[in-house]
Amino acid sequence: MRFAPLAFALFVTVFPLASPAQDTAPGSVPKADEQILLKQVMNDKRTVYAHNLNLTDSESKAFWPIYDEYEAKLKKLDDRFIELVNQFAEKYDTLTDKDAKAMLDEKMTIEAKRMALKQDYTKRIARVLPAKKALRYSQLETRIEILVRSNVYSLIPLAR
Secondary structure, three states: OOOOOHHHHHHHHHOOOOOOOOOOOOOOOOOOOHHHHHHHHHHHHHHHHHHHHOOOHHHHHHHHHHHHHHHHHHHHHHHHHHHHHHHHHHHHHHOOHHHHHHHHHHHHHHHHHHHHHHHHHHHHHHHHOOHHHHHHHHHHHHHHHHHHHHHHHHHOOOOO
16 A cells, blocks of 8 residues: 555645545545645645734744744654654555554654644743743644544554
8 A cells, every 4th residue: 555645645635724625536646746845835834823823024034934944844743754654554454563563663763853842842932032922922823733634644544
């Protein structure tokens, strides 16, 4: 069973603000170039933050470089996750216990690194924004993450 690039396609199609109306069947890979879609997702996410944080000019100058650095590092973890999903898809019908253990170890590593990254950058953001805006940022980040991840994970079949 092959779902490549399932994780990316799911991310793009389930992200509520970035999901353009599509004439494709549910679960199918969007026909548009992935890089354009990814850029649209990131722009829409930035728009959510800009709209909800109401940053002053000085806050913007401090916030956006930290946010951009965070997103760049987060993308590397997302790329690892997509690779893991693709490995799972390739081995779905022939998955061994050894394969499953390696995939589980990689999944746990990615999740731990993701949480550490999120905590580190949230602390950095809290140092440059007023407490209420830093909290609002953290709430938005968590909501977006939960929404996207729950939709993506719900579409990946369980190991057999």
